[in-house]
Amino acid sequence: MSSSSVSSGQAPAQDHQKQDKLSTIRHSVSHILAAAVTRLYPGTKVAIGPAIENGFYYDFQLPRPITTEDLPAIEEEMKRLIENRHDFVRVVVSREEALRRFADEPFKVELINELPADAEISIYEQRDVSGALIWADLCRGPHVANTREINSAAFKLMNIAGAYWRGDEKRPMLTRIYGTAWENPKDLKAYLSFLEEVEKRDHRRLGKELDLFSIHEEAGAGLIYWHPNGGRMRVALENFWRTEHYRNGYEILYTPHVGKSWLWETSGHLGFYRENMYAPMQLDEQDYYVKPMNCPFHIMIYKTRQHSYRDLPLRWAELGTVYRYERSGVLHGLLRVRGFTQDDAHIICTPDQIEGEIREVLRFSLSIWKTFGFKDIKAYLATRPAASVGEESRWQAALESLRKAIEAEGMPYEIDEGGGAFYGPKIDLKIKDALGREWQMTTIQFDFNLPERFDMTFIDADGQHKRPYMVHRALLGSLERFFGVMIEHFGGAFPVWIAPEQVAVIPVAEAFNDYxxxxxxxxxxxxxxxxxxxxxxxxxxxxxxxxxRKIPYMLVVGQKEADEGTVSIRLRDGRQLPAMKVEDFISYLQDRIHTRSLEL
Structure with missing residues (x-):
């Protein structure tokens, strides 16, 4: 199954019209940033500067290093440029003219030379009220007509990072300056407040404060060490996961962590996924790979005997730890890692069963997410990518099966063009957290490739060998990424059923330690x-x-409680419940644990 860690969470979305306007403003502000930087740092070479989600950036090759302490001076220069009321003027030029104008800009020259022979080449110029040229950039646009449309109090430079030119580690390292821009200061203030809340909820900070997990670069980047508190939470989650899977007709498998190259050659992963796999190890003079997926192992179990149509569907699940190579620059706490445990499952069924099985997976997914309080869920139907296998007619039939299942469940959905796996189309479910950020989590992938490649068959009612259909499915995506999202969603204040510490007992003095x-x-x-x-x-x-430590319940005990067999109950948010007999509190607590209540 492909990774479901595409999105790392974004701020709440605006409507499309407003987003288009903001994108134009942000793109224009990125040009103003570049103009300011080239003025302040003569000799700077400019690369690219697009608008991005909630902001913009620009990449530079600077004559000297800069730090965040330099950003206020750059902001002031940008404000001067904005307040001088420059026009943005689009000019179409020939390739020769473009190369002449940017002869001293090596990154622009490279981009120009790569344009198709018939490409229209446009330059956006910034000109002052007298018409004098202030700055120009190779750009498709669009931009605001004049800097009057930009509020100089509604943008802010955020941070500085390193970025390789065109993402290639063998190319020059550039300085990337990130910023955000909005229509007005009120929106900027709201966004900065949102970022403050994001920082408070950052799972890396809370993971350390609550002693949940750690990452040790010196021992291996992108690998998670679960501490006792994190381990307690993981056990609670896994127990819940197993119980729900058994209730929903699944059997649970365990498979090896490594396999011969034959497995990955047959599955197609070595052809389509090699760059994300770790280098092979030599065992018995043969290549073995640590697994990036669990699916070939489940297929090997299927092939241990001949199956009848009466056996199907088979729903096989595994909490299988897999390993995938990710570049160090994209690793991010629990959200993007190199070793993770997928809550993986494979459904093997007849063609007649496929739509019903996909509907059942959708229903199961929604019930799991609602248990954790996620109710704003949207589906994305991913179509065939350029690099893929299989007949077009089968892709279209599979896509239609997925579409019917989504519509039957009444779910809102969008089409994700070209977003499918190499072996079939898929459904991705995205959830919104407490801050309105969208995260891609559940993945349901149709596969008619692996049954063919591994020659999977079943005996149908007519006695003929036929090919089963296969569905790859992960509900939570991976345990690591799910925990990262959950930590930030709850801000570390977890529901009592999954909290690492559910109760703390606090005597008012040492004399009451025995009670x-x-x-x-x-x-x-x-x-x-x-x-x-x-x-x-x-x-x-x-x-x-x-x-x-965000412990849900604190039981304070003193002389009165010891005499009466009671506890005084304080909640982590400062509220207090009436004092209870110990047995009454136990009943109260067990009810919230067993019902997986989100409330204390």
Missing amino acids: ARSVISRLKALDIRVSGELSDERMNAKIRSCQG
Whole structure:
């Protein structure tokens, strides 16, 4: 199955008309950035500067390094240029004229030389009120007509990064300056506030604060180390995942981590996916690869015996850890890694069963996401990519099956042109988190390639050998990426059923430690994840510590509680519940755990 980690989360989307206007403003501001930088740093060579989601960037080859401390001066120069009311003027030129005008700009010359012979070459010039040329760039546009359309108080330069020219590690390293631009200061302020909230919820920061996981570059980039707290959460999630899969008619498999090259040659991965696979290892003078996918292994299990149509559908799931090579520049905490555990499944069925099975996967997916409080879910129907296998008629039939399943479930969807896997079309489900950001998670992929390549058959009712259909499916995508999204969605304040620490027992003084221990013992006996705050620290310090660890329930106990067999209940958000008998609190808590309540 292909990776479902395409999107790393974006700010809430605006309507298309507003987005088009913002894109034009941002593209224009990127040109103003380039004009300012070339003025402030003579000898700068400019590369490209597009509008992007929520902002823009421009790449430069600078005569000296700059840091974020230089950004305010660049912003001031940009504001001067904006306030001078420059026109953006589009000029169409010949190839020879373009090469002459940009003769001192090697990156522009390279782009010009790569344009098709019949390409129209346009330049956008910035001219002041007298008509004098301020700056010009090779560009298709569009741009605002005049800088009067740009509010000089509604943009901000955000940060600086390194970027290889054209993404090629063998080409020059450039300086990339990122910025954001909006129609008015109010929108800018709202976006900066949104970024502050994103920073507060950053899963890498919260992962460290809550002691969930770590990454050790010196031991291997893109590989996750799960700490005890993260391990507790992962066990709770995996137990839930297994239970739900058994309830929904799946069987669970376990397969090896490596396989002979024959597997990947037969599947087509070595032909279509080699750049994302790790180099082979030599075992018994043969090439073995660590697996980037689980599917060939499931097929090998299928082929251990002949199957009848009565056996189908088979729904086989695996929490299978796979390894894929990702460039170091795209690795990002839990969201983009090199080793991850897919909540993978393969459905092997007859052609008559395919639409019903896809509908069932959609239903199952939605029920899982709603358990975690994700209700804003949209489908994307991905069509055939340029690099693919199989007859066009089969692609169209498969695409129609996926479309019918989506429409039968009444889900909103869009077409993702060319976004399918090399072996078949797919459905991607994208969810919106608490900040309105969209994340691609669930993937449902149709495959008529692997059954053919591995000569999979079943005996149909007419006694003939026939080819089954195969569906690849991941609900959560991968456990690592799901945890990253979940940490940010909840801001680390997890529902009690999956929280690493569910309860903390806090005695008001050491004299009540024995009563606290008795409460702890009763909770532990019921597999409730409980910690005892029995140190000699002050009670308020213990409460602050537990709130910092985002423990859902804090049970404060003193003389009154010890005498009456009760606990005083404080929630992590500062609210308090009425005091309860210990057994009543246990019933209250177990109800929220067993129903997987999102509320405390």
